[in-house]
Amino acid sequence: MATTSDYYDLLGVPRNASDEQIRSAYRRLARQYHPDVNKADDASERFKQITEAYEILTDPQRRQRYDMFGSTSGGFGDFGIGDLFETFFGGDLRRREPRGPMRGADLRMEIEIDLLDAVQGRERVINVPRLETCERCRGSGAEPGSSISTCATCNGRGEVRQVQQSVFGRFVNVSTCPRCGGSGKTVDKLCAQCRGEGRERKDREISLTIPPGIDDGQQLRVAGEGEAGMRGGPSGDLYVLIRLKEHASFRREQDDLVHLLRVSPAQAALGDEVTVPTIEGGDAKVRVPPGAQHGQMVRLRGKGVPHLGSSGRGDQLVYLDIVVPRALTKEQRRLYTQLKDLEAPPSQTDEDDDLFGRIKDAMGGGGG
Numbered sequence: 001m002a003t004t005s006d007y008y009d010l011l012g013v014p015r016n017a018s019d020e021q022i023r024s025a026y027r028r029l030a031r032q033y034h035p036d037v038n039k040a041d042d043a044s045e046r047f048k049q050i051t052e053a054y055e056i057l058t059d060p061q062r063r064q065r066y067d068m069f070g071s072t073s074g075g076f077g078d079f080g081i082g083d084l085f086e087t088f089f090g091g092d093l094r095r096r097e098p099r100g101p102m103r104g105a106d107l108r109m110e111i112e113i114d115l116l117d118a119v120q121g122r123e124r125v126i127n128v129p130r131l132e133t134c135e136r137c138r139g140s141g142a143e144p145g146s147s148i149s150t151c152a153t154c155n156g157r158g159e160v161r162q163v164q165q166s167v168f169g170r171f172v173n174v175s176t177c178p179r180c181g182g183s184g185k186t187v188d189k190l191c192a193q194c195r196g197e198g199r200e201r202k203d204r205e206i207s208l209t210i211p212p213g214i215d216d217g218q219q220l221r222v223a224g225e226g227e228a229g230m231r232g233g234p235s236g237d238l239y240v241l242i243r244l245k246e247h248a249s250f251r252r253e254q255d256d257l258v259h260l261l262r263v264s265p266a267q268a269a270l271g272d273e274v275t276v277p278t279i280e281g282g283d284a285k286v287r288v289p290p291g292a293q294h295g296q297m298v299r300l301r302g303k304g305v306p307h308l309g310s311s312g313r314g315d316q317l318v319y320l321d322i323v324v325p326r327a328l329t330k331e332q333r334r335l336y337t338q339l340k341d342l343e344a345p346p347s348q349t350d351e352d353d354d355l356f357g358r359i360k361d362a363m364g365g366g367g368g
């Protein structure tokens with residue numbers, strides 16, 4: 001089975017390949033994979049893929065779109081493989097209808113949001129450069145007031161045929177009519193705004209609703225806000241990929257927020273009550289239990305990220321980071337010395353103590 005769906009890879013041609021290179025690569029592969037010749041299980045699927053690759057890469061408009069966006073409307077297998085095969089290998093040429101309505105392309109964007117926005121959700125206006133239906137001609141491509149007539153080059157068929165000799169004998173090459181672009185119609189006067197394209201490039205401000213709980217790498221779909229369709233086709237969709245900015249005090253783990261709290265050895269030994277920040281502002285009290293260990297976690301329920309699309313939310317996980325003073329005052333030195341004389345050194349085999357696990361947790365929990 002083919003592991004690639006890239007049209008250029010499928011045909012084994014470089015991205016700047018000429019039409020002739022593409023044609024000859026297709027001819028070679030079509031001979032190899034045509035289901036009449038090749039009985040392997042995946043041959044017909046492969047044949048379909050290379051045929052689609054060929055059809056798109058030899059159509060300048062679709063090729064350009066493919067180069068820009070990596071896809072074209074429609075996927076593998078939604079057109080008849082017969083159509084193209086006939087162009088090379090003869091057979092009945094059915095009359096093709098002029099191209100009908102075409103759906104606009106989907107657009108993909110990426111935005112970066114703050115952790116707080118992901119927690120609370122918000123509306124955000126984003127700027128989307130895209131092709132829209134031309135306002136002046138309403139998509140017809142004709143200057144208002146001018147008349148529209150049947151294309152004289154293709155007689156309204158939307159395609160032109162050239163008979164050529166090839167290694168396989170005579171074949172008819174069918175391509176989109178260069179004059180009318182496949183619509184089968186020409187206008188006396190092209191629209192001054194879009195030069196007959198029917199669409200024009202615009203920067204559009206789109207309001208995006210970011211739902212509470214959204215996470216890095218998730219994608220929002222805004223239906224109908226992609227590029228305008230052609231010849232009355234519907235618009236594509238807009239997909240917005242969410243990237244989460246790093247936060248100075250919190251690190252997100254699913255819907256929990258990891259926070260590191262630095263405490264002194266005395267606070268850890270005696271226990272203490274400390275205030276910590278929360279993501280939505282306001283402080284919360286954390287009880288450091290007496291005898292707290294380095295890397296130990298205290299859970300603040302419900303102070304994390306809301307679950308996306310459902311009720312409830314994650315927790316804030318406060319990891320205790322016991323910080324030993326780097327320098328001592330005279331008085332501290334006296335007291336630490338006293339402590340040292342008083343305390344037995346810690347046991348080297350404490351069964352409750354998963355030292356490496358705790359160190360790993362604490363290291364990984366570096367929220368600032």
Ligand SMILES: [Zn+2]
Pocket residue numbers: 134135136137138139140141142191192193194195196197198199
């Ligand atoms: Zn126009």
Ligand SMILES: [Zn+2]
Pocket residue numbers: 151152153154155156157158159177178179180181182183184185
């Ligand atoms: Zn034409």
